[in-house]
Amino acid sequence: MRRRLSVSRLTGNIFGLGTLLLLLWPLAYAVWISFTPSELLEPPRGELSLRWYRRFFNSPQWTAGVWNSLEVAGLAVAGSLIGGTGLAVAVTRHHFRGRRLLSGAVMLPLFVPSVVLGMGLLPWVRFLGFWGSLWSLGAGHALWSLPVVFLVVRSALEELDPALEEAARGLGASPFLTFRRVTLPLIMPAVLSGAAMGFVLSLNEFMIALFLATPDTETLPKVIWPNLRYTLTPLVAAASCVTMLLTLAGLALTSSLLRMERFVDRLLSRGK
Amino acid sequence: MTPSRFRPYLLASPAIVLLLGFFLAPMLQLGRVSLYDGGGRSGFGIGGGGFYKPNTWTFQAYRTLAGETYFREVWTFTVLLGLGVACITLLIAYPLSLFIHRLPPRAKALALTAVVLPKLANVLVLIYGLELLLSNSGPVNGLLVGLGAVSEPVAFFHNLPGVLIGETYLILPYAVLALVASLDRIDPALVPAARGLGAGPLRVFWRVTLPLSAPGIALAAMLSLIWALGAFTGPVLLGSPQELTLAVEVQRQTFENLNWPRGAATAVLMLVTLAACLVLYQVPARFLRRRGGAP
Numbered sequence: 297m298r299r300r301l302s303v304s305r306l307t308g309n310i311f312g313l314g315t316l317l318l319l320l321w322p323l324a325y326a327v328w329i330s331f332t333p334s335e336l337l338e339p340p341r342g343e344l345s346l347r348w349y350r351r352f353f354n355s356p357q358w359t360a361g362v363w364n365s366l367e368v369a370g371l372a373v374a375g376s377l378i379g380g381t382g383l384a385v386a387v388t389r390h391h392f393r394g395r396r397l398l399s400g401a402v403m404l405p406l407f408v409p410s411v412v413l414g415m416g417l418l419p420w421v422r423f424l425g426f427w428g429s430l431w432s433l434g435a436g437h438a439l440w441s442l443p444v445v446f447l448v449v450r451s452a453l454e455e456l457d458p459a460l461e462e463a464a465r466g467l468g469a470s471p472f473l474t475f476r477r478v479t480l481p482l483i484m485p486a487v488l489s490g491a492a493m494g495f496v497l498s499l500n501e502f503m504i505a506l507f508l509a510t511p512d513t514e515t516l517p518k519v520i521w522p523n524l525r526y527t528l529t530p531l532v533a534a535a536s537c538v539t540m541l542l543t544l545a546g547l548a549l550t551s552s553l554l555r556m557e558r559f560v561d562r563l564l565s566r567g568k
Numbered sequence: 569m570t571p572s573r574f575r576p577y578l579l580a581s582p583a584i585v586l587l588l589g590f591f592l593a594p595m596l597q598l599g600r601v602s603l604y605d606g607g608g609r610s611g612f613g614i615g616g617g618g619f620y621k622p623n624t625w626t627f628q629a630y631r632t633l634a635g636e637t638y639f640r641e642v643w644t645f646t647v648l649l650g651l652g653v654a655c656i657t658l659l660i661a662y663p664l665s666l667f668i669h670r671l672p673p674r675a676k677a678l679a680l681t682a683v684v685l686p687k688l689a690n691v692l693v694l695i696y697g698l699e700l701l702l703s704n705s706g707p708v709n710g711l712l713v714g715l716g717a718v719s720e721p722v723a724f725f726h727n728l729p730g731v732l733i734g735e736t737y738l739i740l741p742y743a744v745l746a747l748v749a750s751l752d753r754i755d756p757a758l759v760p761a762a763r764g765l766g767a768g769p770l771r772v773f774w775r776v777t778l779p780l781s782a783p784g785i786a787l788a789a790m791l792s793l794i795w796a797l798g799a800f801t802g803p804v805l806l807g808s809p810q811e812l813t814l815a816v817e818v819q820r821q822t823f824e825n826l827n828w829p830r831g832a833a834t835a836v837l838m839l840v841t842l843a844a845c846l847v848l849y850q851v852p853a854r855f856l857r858r859r860g861g862a863p
Contacts, residue, residue, distance in 0.1 A: 304769075312667025315660060316682045319740065322697025323689055325707075329700055337700060379583035390576035398580060405591055408839065409798030411815040415822060415835040416594030419601045435590045442586060471575070500690040503800065506819065520692045524805060528699070536693035543688050 323540075330533035337528055348534035358535060361519040364430060365542070368505075368515055369498040371434025372441055376494045379438065380445025381487060385475070388453040402446050405439040413439070414507030421508060428510040436504040441494030448493070452486030453479075485554055492550040496543050516542075602629055602832035619828035629833035639817075639834075646797060646813040647841065653735045653796035654789055657743050660736065661788060665747035666777075680748065687741045695734055695805045699725060702733070725806040734802035739795045743788040750784020751777070786853040793849065797842055814838045 325339075332338060333345035352358050380402075386392070387399050405413065413436070421432040456479070464474040480487075502517040509518045516539050523532050577584075604620035605628055633639045668679045686694055702708055702724035709721040724730050754777065762772045800815040814834055821831035 308663065308667055312664055312679075315664045316679055319686055319737070320682055322694055322701055322737075323686060324697075325700050326693055326697040337703070338705070375582070375586060379586045382579040382581070383583035386576040386579035390579070392576040395576070398584070401587055402583060405587075407794060407842075408595075409794075409815060409842065411798055411800055411818050412598070412835045412839055413591075413594065415818050415831055416598035417590065418822065419828065419832075420590075420594040420597040423597065435586065438586055439591055442583060446583070496688055500688070502691055507822070517690055517692055520690070524692055524696055532696055533700075536690060536696060539690050539693060540688070547688075 326533050326536050327540075329530055330537045332530050332533075334530070337530060337533075348530045349538075351531055352534045352538060357514070358516075358519060361514050361516040362538065362542070364509075364513055365499055365515040365517075365539075367430050368433045368437060368513075369495050369546075371431060372437035372498040373491050373494045375434060375438035376441035376445045377487065377491055380442050380490060381449050381483075383442075384446050384449040384453055385479075388450055399446075399450075403443050406443050410501075410503035411507075414504050417504065418507045427508070428513055430513050432508050433505060433513060433515065434498075436508060437498035437501050438494075440497050440501065441490070444493045444497070445487075445490035448486045448490040449483060452483040456482055481557075484557060488550045488554055492547050495546040495550075499539065499543055499546065598832050598835055601828050602836050603627065604629075604829045606829065619822075619826055629829040630837075632830065633833055633837065642812045642814060642817050643837070643841070645811070646799070646815075646838075647845075649731065649735070649799060649803075649811075649813060650793055650796040650845070653732060653739060653799070654792040656732060656736050657739050657792045657796075658785065658789055661740055661743035661747055662785070664740075665744050665751055668744070668748050669751040680745075683741050683744050686737075691738060691801050692805075694738065695801055698734055698737060698806070702730070726808045728807070728811060730806035731799070731802045731811045734806040735796055735799050738802065739792050742791045742795065746788040746791060747781065747784045750781045750787070753784075754780045790846070790849060790853070793845060794842065797838070797845065814841070 329337060329339055330348055331344040331346070332340040333343060333347060334340070383398060383402060387395055417432070417436050418427075421427045426432050460478055460482070461474055464478045465471070469477065500517065501515075502521070505515045505518040506521065509515060516535065520532060520535050520539075523529070523535075601620065603625055604622070605624035605626045606621035664683075668676055668683070671679055700706055704721040704723070708724070712718050713721060724733065758776050758780070759772055762776050763769070767775065798815050799813050800819065803811045803813045803816050815838070818831050818834045818838065821827045821834060825831075
């Protein structure tokens, strides 16, 4: 009995570890192959080379893709932060008509396949006349990050001790001042992690970009796409690594902001 | 200052603008475009004339789709692929989640990071990694040939197995997250209690862990199905022309055939299919939830 148990445990563990490694393997392999000196898709034998990265950064199409991606992600994060935080405050701190409807409606974009949304946005954005602007892409991406920010900030607001805000109001602070000096600092970690998720979502989003991007507003995934379909060179691996680096940089930035805030907090409390 | 009656609306207004302007309006526009006449390679797309005839109202696009065996085949394939991918995903995700759930806290955090990490990377990067991995000269085929399991490299993409592998790979993290969350919610005292009362490990799993994680299974299945029905990247990059899904068809009609009404009508039918699946899905989901709620 005991032996059979340990055997089944063991197979479970092997399966689990194996699957985890398999999940990570494609990523690791793409990173590895991006350093190949060869013209072909083969892992580097012996020395590593940065030639594909040099090709990447020397090509105006690819670097423009990087900047477009960053701009679109910035717009999407800004939009979803303002929209998501505002809605979360409204829903948790006020009773108003349409409150439940709004909290449900904000989740809907997550349930619509991105290809359907892209197909709807294309004629609509052309109708509005800002097809081919980075704003249209930013707004499309903000739709995905809006529910994410909303959920994260709402749960932070719900866990907040209401006595803190009441105390600030009781001491004579206006609602805005209360929000700025009491609520916002307390929910800052949630806001920042929402921003990080929005950034990552937008940076890697591909379907909306496929429908809305024009040659002038191609984001990095949109530039990768034809290369992946028609010409497989190690350049795509290098481009993949650049997107991953941008993603990690975004995450590192938000977490360092969080740490800095805690640091300032400690300084302030020590000063008192 | 604004009167407090309007303050919640003011706070919610950016979100409302975003939802109305970039979600509701495009969805309505999608319906409108599907009711236009015209489009298509031979007609209006070429020469910058437009992708549909303005100011027309017709069910032409829907009528064409309804009468076509081609579209019926694409539709059937999409639904079957969605169901298949959802099943395979669950079969892999459940044991994996159980494994992660039982890990000590630090290892568990590490394992969850490993699960989420691919989702932080680009879909295209992942598919690319899979292509490298599964190609004829890649390590998987190298291993298979080296072990003598097969005499020549197995073609893993530009066929159905490629699509299944790709889509399962893309969807797995969501399912694992949902399942681990639901397994973690189970009272940790229940398993030792059942063991103490004399139940064997299999019986504990069958009578305690599995039923209590049923709501998580239901959620994971729903998420997987939603994502699998919208499959695009897997079929295009890892499939062949035989593995056409509705999402691919929408994109092709819009950008290759330049027939926007048909593309839009396909997208509308895709939404209808999704909604129908979610409604039908309530039947097994309710059963699972009830099992989960039972003591």
